[in-house]
Amino acid sequence: MNQQIREAQYAVRGELAIRSEELKNVCPMTGVNLPFSRVVGCNIGNPQALDQKPITFFRQVASLVEYPELLKEENAEIVSRLYPSDAVARAKLLLKHVGSVGAYSHSQGIPHIRENVAKFISERDGYAADPSKIYLTQGASAGVQLTLEMIIEHNKVGIMIPIPQYPLYTATLAVLDANPVPYYLDESKGWGLTTKELQRSFDEAVQKGIETRALVIINPGNPTGQCLTEDNMREIIEFCRKNKVILLADEVYQTNIYRPKDRPFHSFKKVLKSMGSDYEGFELISYHSISKGMIGECGRRGGYFECEGLCDTVLEQIYKISSISLCPNVQGQIMVDLMVDPPKKGDPSYEQYKKEYDDIYSSLIKRAAILEETFNSLEGCTCNSADGAMYLFPQIRLPKKAIEAARAAGKEPDHFYCMAMLESTGVCMVAGSGFGQVEGTAHFRSTFLPQPELFADFCSGIKNFHADFMDRYRD
Ligand SMILES: Cc1ncc(COP(=O)(O)O)c(C=O)c1O
Incomplete structure (x- = not known):
């Protein structure tokens, strides 16, 4: 096979993510008692995997173009009870240009x-x-x-x-x-x-x-x-x-x-x-x-x-x-x-679209700040603010004994830390070594995508894990 393929590494779906999948699948089947009730995938910016709701208007249009029978005149009355008129109009316009969603389109895009x-x-x-x-x-x-x-x-x-x-x-x-x-x-x-x-x-x-x-x-x-x-x-x-x-x-x-x-x-x-x-x-x-x-x-x-x-x-x-x-x-x-081209002011779906969009946006700002504060409160950990995106990338100074234990296990110290976190909290993050970092430093990356109602537990789980980890390996 092409040896270049063997060379390629993709940490966000690497060993930690694979283990988190195992934990997700294995625990309900075996009934093994794990110290957490749910695996939380913070390894990748995948909002809907962590229960972020899709924007309603987008899904309405997507479902109408998927099943164009709904757009026939004889279904207009029932459809009008389920879908706003601008979603129906957009679906009709798109289908006019797309034809069927099951057909190949122009290679460069419609x-x-x-x-x-x-x-x-x-x-x-x-x-x-x-x-x-x-x-x-x-x-x-x-x-x-x-x-x-x-x-x-x-x-x-x-x-x-x-x-x-x-x-x-x-x-x-x-x-x-x-x-x-x-x-x-x-x-x-x-x-x-x-x-x-x-x-x-x-x-x-x-x-x-x-x-x-x-x-x-x-x-x-x-x-x-x-x-x-x-x-x-x-x-x-x-x-x-x-x-x-x-x-x-x-x-x-x-x-x-x-x-x-x-x-x-x-x-x-x-x-x-x-x-x-x-x-x-x-x-x-x-x-x-x-x-x-x-x-x-x-x-x-x-x-x-x-x-x-x-x-x-x-x-x-x-x-x-x-x-x-x-x-x-x-x-x-x-x-x-x-x-x-989302709904515009005055369109029937605008208010709902804007509310859904703004709620997610303002909550992301809050969650970014709470997680940053959490990371900065951890012993040996410093974290820059996020101006944007979906992640924080704190630096962690691990005790010498933890570094030695990692080396003895043949792992990078930050990977060792993230694996310990996954095994004890169910939270899956990615080690800094997967993104590249200054030689001799250790980092990890987490999304702040867990939903607001779970966020306080998510942060306290990290704090408790970290305190135990540091105590276990303290020099
Ligand atoms: C910086 C950056 N570029 C590209 C991508 C890939 O995004 P897509 O899902 O559009 O392929 C990601 C996904 O996380 C990303 O973080």
Whole structure:
């Protein structure tokens, strides 16, 4: 088999997640008494797995397009009792453009939906977007994988990635036999990013004979939650131009913004456009997804990427590669349409949509703050605030005896800590070693997605576990 596949590691679905699945399945069948009643998967940003309710309007439209019989005239009366009129109208409009959700669509994505994505981008940024440069995908992951495949020409190609990073990047680079070119985010400065560090990383790769072709920026960050300032983004664009690298902007958390006044989200597309005509032809690919934000429709696999500054011959090749997979799934595309064009003020569903959206949003802000406070209250633990995204990434200073016990078990110390937490609380987090971290440090990543009514128990479970763990291994 392809040995590159063996090389790839994907920590968020790694050993800890596998063990958590075993615990979920084994305990009811064997009746084994575990010290917890429920496994809580905080290893991945998967809101509906932790009981976040889907947005009603989105599911109403999705169900109507799935079963178009409901839209026939003879069913209008009964349907009007179950569905608001704007959900019915949207489903009819979508079906007019989609045909059947069971048919392959245009390989680049349904043109009507791409037009709506372009409208969304131009309203968000204040600069025009072109539907012909937008590709709908099976989640952002598929877009990232496809574009990396396009860029990686040989095994000396390097792609700059943040450390810590979301392991989609290291895993895909391993599969494609390319070189990660790591740049470090500065934990002491709220996971800040400097162009000095970018240049250091780029220059070091040159010394090793690596041809760096792209820079990945995750903004807001995963696992770090930092949100870039506009000035910082301009410097990054300048860095890319100077060093002739394409910028890959992973912006899947663009609506998960928790300090909107101090740290609002700016898209790279907008910042680039604001820099004027000198930057004409600058190459940027930006990714978005239905999996995050307040939508959390991870399982439907929908997303898109927008290409800026790529020449037509490259765009044609992207189309060719997309067409080899025939098309992104149609229900995922429909959810993209709903994400970029939700109910508007005055629509029958607007009030309910806004309430559901705002409730999730304000609760995420609260839960992020409570979990940060919890982590900062733990002995030996420090945690930066999340400006955005769905995670906290605290640093933990483990006692020497715990480190020795981990080494004796052949595990990284942070993995050892997370496994102990899983076995005693049922909470599954991911060890920092799965994301990359400064040598000699230990971290772990947790989502703050457990539902509000369970949150106090979730936090006290972590506190109790941590106190016991530290006592057990205290030097
Ligand atoms: C930074 C980042 N990019 C991409 C993805 C993949 O998202 P999708 O479900 O759209 O493939 C994730 C998922 O957690 C992520 O955190």
